[in-house]
Amino acid sequence: MRRRKSLRQRLFSVIHAFVLALACLVVIVPLGYLIINSIKLPREFLTIPPTILPTEVTFEHYQELIDDKKTVRYFQNSLTVAVWTTGVTILTGTLAAYGLARARLSAKILALVTFTFLFIRFYPRVTTVIPFFLVMRQFDLLDTVWAIVIGQLGITIPFVTWLMLVVFQDLPSEIEEAAVVDGASVWQRFSRVVLPIVMPSVSAAAILTAFLSWNEFLIASSVARRKASVLSIAVASFVSDKGIQWGPMAAMSVVMIVPMIVFALFAQKYLIRGITFGAVKG
Amino acid sequence: MKKALLLLLIIALLPLGSALAQDMPHAGVEIVATYMQSGTYDVGAENIEDAFEAETGIELELVASPWAVLNQNHITDLTTGTGEFDVMSGEFWIASVYDRMLPLDDLVARDGFGGDYIPTIWQPGPSGYFDGKRIGIPYSADAYGIVYRTDIFEEAGLSADWETWDDYIATLDKLAMHLEGTDIAPSVFSWGAAEQTPSIFLGMYDGYLVDADGNYALDEASALAALEKMASLLAYNPEGAAGLSIDESNAVFLTGNSATMICWVSFMRASAQNPDASLVVDNWAVAPFPGPGFPFLSAWNLFISEYSENPEAAWEWVKYYINPEQSTQRFVELGVGSPYLSTYEDPDLMDAYSHDFPGMVHNLGRAQSVPWVFEAFEIFFRNTSELVIGSISAEEALANTLAGWSEVTVPPALVQSAAAQGQQQEM
Amino acid sequence: MPWLIAFVLPAFVIVVAVQFYPLAYSALLSVQEWSLTKSQAPEGFVGLENFVKELGDETFRRSVRNSVWITGGAVVLEMLLGVCLAYLTMGSSWRMRAVRTLLILPMVIAPVAAGTLWRILLNYRAGLVNHLLGLIGVQGPEWLASPDWAIVSVILLDTWQWTPFVLLVAGAAIASIPGDLLEVAAIDGASRWKTFAYIELPLLTPLLLLTLVFRMLESLLSLDSIYSLTFGGPGFSTYTMTFYIYTQGLRNFNFGAAAASSWIFMAFASVSIALVFWFQRKDW
Numbered sequence: 005m006r007r008r009k010s011l012r013q014r015l016f017s018v019i020h021a022f023v024l025a026l027a028c029l030v031v032i033v034p035l036g037y038l039i040i041n042s043i044k045l046p047r048e049f050l051t052i053p054p055t056i057l058p059t060e061v062t063f064e065h066y067q068e069l070i071d072d073k074k075t076v077r078y079f080q081n082s083l084t085v086a087v088w089t090t091g092v093t094i095l096t097g098t099l100a101a102y103g104l105a106r107a108r109l110s111a112k113i114l115a116l117v118t119f120t121f122l123f124i125r126f127y128p129r130v131t132t133v134i135p136f137f138l139v140m141r142q143f144d145l146l147d148t149v150w151a152i153v154i155g156q157l158g159i160t161i162p163f164v165t166w167l168m169l170v171v172f173q174d175l176p177s178e179i180e181e182a183a184v185v186d187g188a189s190v191w192q193r194f195s196r197v198v199l200p201i202v203m204p205s206v207s208a209a210a211i212l213t214a215f216l217s218w219n220e221f222l223i224a225s226s227v228a229r230r231k232a233s234v235l236s237i238a239v240a241s242f243v244s245d246k247g248i249q250w251g252p253m254a255a256m257s258v259v260m261i262v263p264m265i266v267f268a269l270f271a272q273k274y275l276i277r278g279i280t281f282g283a284v285k286g
Numbered sequence: 287m288k289k290a291l292l293l294l295l296i297i298a299l300l301p302l303g304s305a306l307a308q309d310m311p312h313a314g315v316e317i318v319a320t321y322m323q324s325g326t327y328d329v330g331a332e333n334i335e336d337a338f339e340a341e342t343g344i345e346l347e348l349v350a351s352p353w354a355v356l357n358q359n360h361i362t363d364l365t366t367g368t369g370e371f372d373v374m375s376g377e378f379w380i381a382s383v384y385d386r387m388l389p390l391d392d393l394v395a396r397d398g399f400g401g402d403y404i405p406t407i408w409q410p411g412p413s414g415y416f417d418g419k420r421i422g423i424p425y426s427a428d429a430y431g432i433v434y435r436t437d438i439f440e441e442a443g444l445s446a447d448w449e450t451w452d453d454y455i456a457t458l459d460k461l462a463m464h465l466e467g468t469d470i471a472p473s474v475f476s477w478g479a480a481e482q483t484p485s486i487f488l489g490m491y492d493g494y495l496v497d498a499d500g501n502y503a504l505d506e507a508s509a510l511a512a513l514e515k516m517a518s519l520l521a522y523n524p525e526g527a528a529g530l531s532i533d534e535s536n537a538v539f540l541t542g543n544s545a546t547m548i549c550w551v552s553f554m555r556a557s558a559q560n561p562d563a564s565l566v567v568d569n570w571a572v573a574p575f576p577g578p579g580f581p582f583l584s585a586w587n588l589f590i591s592e593y594s595e596n597p598e599a600a601w602e603w604v605k606y607y608i609n610p611e612q613s614t615q616r617f618v619e620l621g622v623g624s625p626y627l628s629t630y631e632d633p634d635l636m637d638a639y640s641h642d643f644p645g646m647v648h649n650l651g652r653a654q655s656v657p658w659v660f661e662a663f664e665i666f667f668r669n670t671s672e673l674v675i676g677s678i679s680a681e682e683a684l685a686n687t688l689a690g691w692s693e694v695t696v697p698p699a700l701v702q703s704a705a706a707q708g709q710q711q712e713m
Numbered sequence: 714m715p716w717l718i719a720f721v722l723p724a725f726v727i728v729v730a731v732q733f734y735p736l737a738y739s740a741l742l743s744v745q746e747w748s749l750t751k752s753q754a755p756e757g758f759v760g761l762e763n764f765v766k767e768l769g770d771e772t773f774r775r776s777v778r779n780s781v782w783i784t785g786g787a788v789v790l791e792m793l794l795g796v797c798l799a800y801l802t803m804g805s806s807w808r809m810r811a812v813r814t815l816l817i818l819p820m821v822i823a824p825v826a827a828g829t830l831w832r833i834l835l836n837y838r839a840g841l842v843n844h845l846l847g848l849i850g851v852q853g854p855e856w857l858a859s860p861d862w863a864i865v866s867v868i869l870l871d872t873w874q875w876t877p878f879v880l881l882v883a884g885a886a887i888a889s890i891p892g893d894l895l896e897v898a899a900i901d902g903a904s905r906w907k908t909f910a911y912i913e914l915p916l917l918t919p920l921l922l923l924t925l926v927f928r929m930l931e932s933l934l935s936l937d938s939i940y941s942l943t944f945g946g947p948g949f950s951t952y953t954m955t956f957y958i959y960t961q962g963l964r965n966f967n968f969g970a971a972a973a974s975s976w977i978f979m980a981f982a983s984v985s986i987a988l989v990f991w992f993q994r995k996d997w
Contacts, residue, residue, distance in 0.1 A: 020801060023797075023801060024798075024801055024802070024812055027798055027801075027812075027816060028812060028815055028816070030873065031815055031816055031818055031819055031873075032815070033841070033845075034819075034830055034831070034834055034873070035818065035819075037830070037833075037834065037841055038826075038830050041833070045562050045563070046557065046560075046562060046563035047540065047541070047562055047563045047564060047565065049533070049537060049833070049839075050533065050534050050537030050538075050541070050833075050836065050839040051537075051541055051839060052469075052541070052543065052838045052839050053839070053844045053847075054836075054839055054840060054841050054844050056841070092727075095723075096723040096724040096727060097724055099720040099721070099723065099724065100720060100721045100723070100724035100725065102717075102720055103717040103718065103719075103720030103721035104721055106717055107717040107718065107721070115990055117721070117725070118990070119983075119986060119987075119990070121728065122986045123979065123982070123983065123986070124728055124732045124736070126930045126934065126979070126982045126986070127732075127736060127739075127975065127979060128934060128955060128958050128975045128978055128979075129934075130936070130955070130958055130959045130962045130963055130971070130975075131739045131958065131962055131971050131972055131975040132732070132735035132736065132738075132739055133358075133362075133962070133963065134362055134366070134738075134962075134968075135734055135735035135738035135739065136731075136735045137362055137366065138366055138734075138738075139731075139734055139735070141366070141368055146368075146370065154727075154731055155731065157727055157728070157731060158727075158728055158731040158732045161724050161727060161728050162728060165724055189716070190716040190717060190720075191716065194720075215820065215821055218821075218823075219821075219822075219823040219824065221823070221824075221825060221937050222936070222937075225351070225352075225355045225358075226355075226358070226359075226362070229349045229351075229359070229370070230347060230348070230349045230350075235823075236823050236825065237351070237352070237355070239823055239825055239826050240352045240355070240825050240937075240941075241323035241324075241350070241351070241352040242829075243352060243353075243825075243829070243941060244322065244323070244324040244325075244352070244353055248531070248532075248533050248829060248832075249325060250533065250829075250833065252325075253826070253829060254830075256826075257822070257823070257826040257829075257830070260823060260826065261821060261822055261823075261826075264821035264822075265818060265821060267821075269814055354963075354964070357964075358963050358964075361749065361966060365749065365753060365966075382749045382750045382966065383749070385753070477858070478857060478858055478946070478947065479944075480944070480946045480947060480948070481944075524838065525837070525838065526837030526838050526855050526858060527858075528855065528858035528859075528947065529836070529837050529855050529856065529857040529858030529859075529947070531832070534836060534839065537839065659750055659965075660964050660965060661750070661964075661965040661967070664960065664964075664965075668945075668946070668948055668949050668952070669948070671946055671947050671948040672947070672948030672949065674947070675858060675859065675860060675947045675948060675950075677860055677948055677950075678948075690772075694750070695748075695750050695751050697750055
């Protein structure tokens with residue numbers, strides 16, 4: 005005979021389901037409204053009460069984006085920036101974190117290096133925009149995606165190094181000891197033994213870096229002019245001094261969000277696993 | 287044989303080539319021009335980019351950026367002496383770098399430029415001036431106005447011929463009675479876009495903006511009265527109006543929920559006549575902006591950078607973009623207010639815009655720009671906004687503003703602008 | 714050892730090369746008099762005058778107070794909600810995986826777009842939020858026009874967008890608590906609440922603190938979302954410290970003042986980072 009659930013357990017599972025449903029709604033409703041806005045006629049934007057189901061569906065806002073040849077360039081630039089920023093960050097950040105974790109540095113030096121990294125990570129970027137502009141001009145990199153990539157690396161490398169440092173510190177050193185006995189070099193130990201184990205964390209760090217880079221606005225807007233402009237600037241450009249172009253902005257936001265949602269869905273298991281492995285100290 | 291023929295051909299074509307070069311003295315020169323990314327000024331430039339390049343041989347690069355980014359880019363470029371932009375779009379917000387702009391008086395005189403401007407717009411203030419020399423050429427003109435519902439006014443037996451704000455408020459009182467029991471408010475304004483509130487203040491205020499010594503100042507008695515009157519207008523707005531942005535306020539009017547609206551006309555004109563965006567098509571008109579103050583003027587200028595290596599080619603673009611034909615075309619196609627009288631005197635347009643032009647021309651004729659750098663402007667609009675939401679009193683708003691202004695220096699160019707527009711306290 | 718140094722070097726070189734000059738320049742500016750409306754070039758060394766002036770400036774102090782309220786409210790909510798949701802979405806069934814995927818989506822929206830989206834949602838009469846509240850008989854507030862509700866609006870936006878971050882990290886942490894520990898506790902007859910309070914929470918604390926400090930600094934630095942949601946208004950109601958630094962630096966071009974206030978912020982950030990170190994050290 006099956007044991008019946010106690011009243012309390014049943015009550016709990018009902019509440020559980022209710023709270024989760026509510027949380028999902030809080031996420032879905034605004035996102036759904038954004039999509040609806042992108043196919044609404046302008047006159048239905050600020051009606052009282054709000055127009056939840058448009059009387060007439062229009063794709064004019066998307067059509068405008070497709071017709072504008074700049075959209076493709078923004079998209080390519082955003083993609084280039086995200087790929088390079090993520091690639092370089094993961095490569096150097098992971099190596100640096102491993103080096104720091106295994107170098108048997110004195111606690112003070114380790115703390116100093118990590119502190120420097122984090123200090124740079126959190127320094128208000130608005131204050132360094134102009135000197136950064138001057139540096140980029142010096143190297144003739146203004147209005148190139150490389151200037152954006154370089155600027156973002158200053159934020160993302162410290163972030164990834166910090167994240168991966170925690171991961172490597174959690175990794176029991178016994179794992180590597182066998183390899184040391186076999187006479188493997190540091191590089192072999194890292195690439196053959198350690199890296200495969202921490203791969204999920206690396207993926208997680210990569211995903212977070214890509215999100216950050218894809219959405220970054222301030223650095224991009226300060227060094228990009230025309231050729232190197234990116235999607236985050238395009239979204240902001242629908243806010244002019246005399247108001248907001250809601251329809252095109254909603255359409256552009258959807259265009260901008262979709263690749264990241266697909267990416268997030270695709271990578272979700274790595275993300276969860278990565279963070280599980282990385283962030284928790286045993 | 288073939289070679290000889292080719293040579294002959296080349297020799298034959300040479301004179302033609304040099305003739306072309308004479309017609310195109312700047313052929314092959316590259317210039318960069320900036321615009322605000324707004325779907326209006328920038329699109330107007332893109333539309334004629336190819337024709338300009340074909341006619342002049344100049345390679346033009348257009349750079350459009352959002353408002354805040356645009357100003358930031360200009361100031362960064364000029365203070366660091368980078369010289370990336372030849373032609374720059376701006377208003378008085380960038381007055382702190384006016385000294386890095388090329389004086390244009392000689393070019394204007396040489397080419398006889400600037401004849402048919404609306405006179406107020408061709409003067410210092412709306413036109414960029416530094417040290418008594420012209421540096422900016424205006425290419426747009428929009429004045430704050432009041433739009434009203436012709437059908438409702440007719441029904442109520444009212445007319446929109448107010449001269450002062452007191453007349454306007456008296457009309458609102460009558461509208462309130464007439465509209466009692468409906469969802470329609472007598473008036474609406476974008477109170478939530480705090481940077482807009484000074485526009486009403488400037489219409490109500492009767493006094494100087496810069497004192498005799500060249501510092502930011504206000505005539506306290508008039509300012510206090512204006513602030514209080516401004517705050518009292520909120521009562522005629524729909525519930526929750528204190529949070530309305532420009533678009534939201536426009537939407538209230540366009541969906542038929544207010545009888546009048548205080549607004550930038552160029553930003554609602556196109557939507558108001560578009561059945562996809564508006565429920566008040568053909569049922570609205572522009573009314574005069576009440577006094578004793580002036581309607582706030584927005585007039586974008588083109589400037590040429592002092593660091594430009596090709597100022598003559600840059601000037602070619604300025605002339606190509608700014609002229610009566612182009613301005614009229616931008617008005618018709620993109621709703622951009624024209625700084626030229628001829629646009630408003632075009633018989634066809636006068637007919638098509640009979641609801642719009644009389645009021646607009648009246649307002650543009652009285653409109654003025656302000657001598658405020660962004661910092662001074664922000665100190666003022668944040669405090670008026672606090673007043674509107676009831677956090678502080680009019681006295682406090684005034685005192686806070688004057689205290690904040692005591693730390694802010696007026697750039698010399700804007701002292702001159704104030705003097706030219708009669709906004710400076712007399713000795 | 715040389716190998717390990719070589720590992721660290723590329724990252725260190727890039728970060729220092731990219732950031733050293735901007736930071737040094739900003740440090741230099743913080744002790745100089747320079748406002749673009751007054752002069753085209755720095756007007757000389759003024760010692761700590763900028764710092765004294767900023768600390769005494771009413772707008773700066775108000776922006777700090779606003780930041781404390783907004784960040785305090787947002788981070789507390791994010792931590793509570795994030796941890797609760799992490800518990801509620803534990804498990805590897807497809808349903809839970811789907812729910813978790815859905816819940817992290819707000820994090821991938823560009824902050825400027827998120828701000829604009831919420832601006833339209835929170836409109837007093839034409840907004841979806843007040844409409845839905847109206848359906849259940851609640852009269853919604855003037856979200857963006859009342860000083861207090863505007864702060865709540867900014868907190869809501871930050872919470873909506875960043876609770877997923879906490880959910881992810883906390884979820885991962887909870888999942889990695891050894892199951893046998895909890896079983897032992899259950900056999901000993903400990904209640905669910907006691908298991909949480911005495912076994913799980915202490916294990917989670919260091920990581921949660923780390924997340925908290927990270928979220929706190931990120932939230933203090935957020936600019937795009939406030940720019941597009943409230944533009945610091947109404948009045949000065951949501952004028953935060955970062956908004957202040959942005960306005961001083963990139964709108965008013967008071968370079969000295971912007972640099973000095975940035976360094977004041979960094980003094981606070983440094984203390985926070987040092988605290989994390991201290992907790993981590995205890996743990997290692």
